[in-house]
């Protein structure tokens with residue numbers, strides 16, 4: 001073991017020397033700004049209000065069932081009855097599965113309304129989806145992903161204890177279930193699946209305290225993150241706490257985030273936890289919140305006045321003893337954006353608007369240029385403006401990172417029906433990919449290829465703290481190699497529920513025959529650092545990521 005550690009350190013030192021050498025001869029590996037947009041489909045049939053990538057490399061997409069006819073007409077209803085009339089809304093799909101390889105969608109069937117709902121992947125890779133509106137507001141649904149096009153939604157008989165419309169969900173590793181927090185006019189949380197007696201609902205005073213009656217709450221869809229100490233970070237409107245959900249107690253109250261406006265629905269900012277790192281044993285957890293709406297936006301939008309959104313982002317370390325929001329400005333005002341962590345450790349800020357707030361026809365001026373945020377650069381050099389798209393993605397749009405490294409971008413519909421023309425912001429059904437410059441061929445000499453994960457013997461996954469082997473091919477000697485694991489989120493309304501990126505420790509790596517590298521990697525130490533489930537494992541060499549392979553942490 002000692003020898004392996006030594007060889008790893010040697011590798012790191014070698015890397016540093018190589019990088020310095022590179023800089024001296026002026027060939028620093030610098031990833032430029034050649035990001036490209038690609039139109040994948042003209043019609044997904046269904047608005048991508050909610051989106052998630054499954055470990056079978058498919059993307060589950062769904063909207064609301066109450067939007068009337070979608071653009072995906074079914075031949076048969078779910079129970080097999082033939083569809084005869086055009087206006088029977090059960091004869092239209094409201095959910096589809098997108099096959100990434102075939103670039104095709106197929107219809108899925110929802111029984112009740114999933115409008116503005118929440119979801120989390122369980123450790124076995126199934127999606128547990130909760131709530132919605134009307135008859136769907138207390139529903140619990142499962143989606144068990146498959147490779148053979150046969151899977152579909154199932155709805156449970158057991159229901160949530162209260163209506164959860166605009167609630168958030170987070171996976172809880174010890175319970176192998178989720179916590180569902182908030183909802184419209186709901187100031188509580190509960191646990192799903194229900195264990196005997198102790199599932200809630202439990203009152204959450206933070207939601208009372210942050211509620212703004214005249215602004216449709218400004219605290220819906222609260223931001224949730226799991227800290228590596230096992231407590232929950234809960235943020236609503238402008239305030240946040242660290243919460244011990246097992247004892248139902250507040251551990252810490254954090255300072256209010258600066259800026260004169262709200263960050264939660266309908267003010268709708270967005271948030272990530274920055275990548276956690278093995279070098280501090282994953283003990284430093286730093287939250288970032290970006291954008292939102294100006295104070296009074298909701299009332300103004302009712303009168304067709306769209307106030308300029310917030311430009312600021314705040315970063316705060318939630319572990320340790322010193323908590324302070326450190327603020328910085330984005331290149332422009334922004335709300336309703338999605339924030340995704342890329343394999344490089346950078347954060348993509350994409351979709352959204354520059355003015356107004358969330359809700360039907362409540363925003364204007366789409367934010368067409370994504371921003372790349374590079375957390376490790378010095379302040380002032382962190383934001384980069386990327387190539388703009390022509391397609392507006394405001395309310396009810398979403399984005400996810402694909403295992404091949406692209407970003408899938410879909411949806412957008414500020415109308416309460418499917419309206420394809422004749423309005424300022426029509427229903428958007430086109431599907432796009434944003435192709436990062438790190439995917440360009442000119443970096444192929446650096447790109448790790450054929451990443452293979454070897455599970456320990458007699459095992460169907462990797463246990464927390466266990467070491468495991470990976471292999472891949474490299475065309476040249478490794479340069480600042482890192483191995484990252486990414487928990488794919490459930491995205492809706494600018495939240496990426498359960499998203500996290502972990503930079504893993506690599507004990508040794510050796511490049512041998514025909515560029516084959518074998519490396520020994522340590523899985524994150526605890527279920528709170530890396531909750532069990534499927535992760536995208538990516539090898540990054542000199543800033544250029546491989547395609548991801550799925551690894552199951554058990």
Ligand SMILES: *[C@@H]1O[C@H](CO)[C@@H](O)[C@H](O)[C@H]1NC(C)=O
Pocket residue numbers: 039040041042
């Ligand atoms: C989308 O539609 C346009 C206009 O009809 C067409 O030119 C284009 O090829 C289509 N793209 C895809 C990806 O189907």
Ligand SMILES: *[C@@H]1O[C@H](CO)[C@@H](O)[C@H](O)[C@H]1NC(C)=O
Pocket residue numbers: 122124125126142144145
């Ligand atoms: C995962 O667990 C849930 C809840 O127990 C179950 O409904 C689902 O079928 C399981 N999925 C898989 C892939 O085993």
Ligand SMILES: *[C@@H]1O[C@H](CO)[C@@H](O)[C@H](O)[C@H]1NC(C)=O
Pocket residue numbers: 450473
């Ligand atoms: C990489 O993997 C692909 C498919 O998994 C295989 O066809 C190819 O031969 C592999 N290449 C190398 C160099 O191992």
Ligand SMILES: *[C@@H]1O[C@H](CO)[C@@H](O)[C@H](O)[C@H]1NC(C)=O
Pocket residue numbers: 015016019344345376480482
């Ligand atoms: C190596 O990569 C890590 C993680 O991507 C980064 O933090 C570090 O600064 C890089 N080191 C060098 C010498 O570039």
Ligand SMILES: *[C@@H]1O[C@H](CO)[C@@H](O)[C@H](O)[C@H]1NC(C)=O
Pocket residue numbers: 281525526529
């Ligand atoms: C790292 O953290 C885990 C818990 O997350 C703990 O069990 C372990 O002892 C720590 N290791 C070191 C070297 O501090």
